[in-house]
Amino acid sequence: MDAAPQTATPSAEGPIGAKAFLDQLFTAGVLTETGVDGLYGRSGDFEEVIERFEALVTRYAGADKAERIHFPPGMPRPMLEKSGYLKSFPQLAGCVHSFMGGEADHARLLQMLANGEDWTELQQATDVVLTPAACYPLYPTVAKRGPMPEGGVLFDLKSYCFRHEPSQDPARMQLFRMREYVRIGSPEEVRAFRESWLERGPELIRSLGLSCEIDLANDPFFGRAGKMLANNQRDQGLKFELLIPVANEKPTACLSFNYHQDHFGTLWGIQQADGAPAHSACVGFGLERVALALFRHHGMKVADWPQSVRAVLWG
Amino acid sequence: MRDRIRKLIAERKVVAVDVDTLTDTSDLYEAGLSSFASIQFMLALEDEFDIEFPERMLTRKTFVSIESIDRSIAELIGEQV
Known part of the structure; x- marks a missing residue:
């Protein structure tokens, strides 16, 4: 039955601004204020949407047979120091x-x-820093296992991540969850992996009644040197994002598709089967951002969402 | 100016190969210039020539070869006159 009156859903057309959207989420009880921007409680419905979305992602990725490994949202400080994160994003890092x-x-x-x-x-x-991206603890872990098998490896990761960027944009939380698939192998293998998600990502998002587009992107590297890293990243087409209009004029990046070349392979000494430095790529799903896009477009009451969307999520 | 650029490449170990094996148009990235090394190199060039690369020049293309670096620095020094 899809007889719910459409008036129950507030208009989701056009940008309303991040702050207005945040207030809507608070009023509806989807998010709960804590007093710190970017740090919110989540309602049961919000959590269930994330669980259902994750199950959908798993269905799309099922045939890939990834090894699942979850690390806690804190990681060893020396690991972050060696990763180069402080060169690129000193402003976002959090140390316990x-x-x-x-x-x-x-x-x-x-x-x-x-x-x-x-x-x-x-x-x-302490020896603990907050994990900035779900895949950071993975690379040294894989390196310890020794040279990779022929054909490379694929991992399924998830973690709460921290980035110090307080904001009243609900899509820019300080603590949020990232689901990631990370492919490590030859350049051809990891590029093929990224291509496959550049096709699957938009298909998955559109099945949820959301419009989206893929665009070339860069990370928010720090300072003037960062400008150069960002330009390099764009010139080489290393990062793409899947953008969904949420509350702002500019659409929000909800998925990202990154090709690291042999950066992590060389840094951590991850070897392909033939001993050459491994290449890596990842697809990351910003779980809160996808959930926010769904609440924005389909309304604050999950029970009133279009039947087609509910069918995809709740099956 | 190209000799000073070469000297800096050698001193700072900017690439993985001997600087004498590079021509003025050799691709420095192919010779082992990494993203992070290119930033250190950019800052070293600024020191050496007392210039500041504007944002529009902070690209891979600017630092791809000795010739392209030479051209960019000449343009900046020219602007100062």
Whole structure:
């Protein structure tokens, strides 16, 4: 039955602005405010949409037979240091700090807290940093296994990721989930993998009643040097994004398709079967962003979503 | 100017091969210039020639060969006069 009155769904045509959309999500209880921009509670419906979307992704990827491996949202600090992340994105990184003092320091900390002073100077960096992308802990893990088998390897990853970019755009959260498939192998193998997702991605998104387009993209590398990295990335066609109109004038990147060449293979010493540095590529799904696009276009009440969309997600 | 560029390539170990094996039009990326090394190289060139590459020049094309670097620097120095 698809008899739900369409008036139950607020108009989702045209840009309403990120802040207005965020307010709609709060009012409807889809997201819950915490007092920090980019850090929100999620409703049961929101979580269920993400679960159903992930199941759909798994159905699309099923035949690929990926090895599933999930890392926690924190990773070893030395791993991030070696990864080069701090060269490219120092502004986004998050390092976990803890209190490591004695009783006298503790008393000082409580005093500072009571006085409303900055107590965080009594914290020291731990060995843990927040994971910035689901695939970062994977590469050293694969390298440890030794040379890859003929034909390379494919992984299915998911993690909460942290990026320090507080914003009132609900599509730019500080903590969000990324589902990723990572292909490691020869240049031909990883390029074919990326091509396959450049075809499957739009098909999958359109099956959910969302319009989308694929465009060339670059990462938000830091500073002037970053401008050069970004230009290099574009010139070489290393990054594509799948864009869905959500709340802003500019559509929102919800999936990304990245070819790293042999960057991670060389950095971590991942070898192809013949000993050459491995190439890698990944497709990343911004799970919150896809869910937000669905709520924006189909309304705040999941029960009122078009039957065609519900059929794809709930089957 | 091309000699100074060559000297810098050798000193900073910008590429994986001996700088003498490179012609002025050799592709430096094919000779092993990585993305990160190209940034270090760009900053070193700015120091050496007391220039600042504008955003429009911060591309792969600018740094692809000794000749292209020479051309870009000449343009910047020309602008300063």
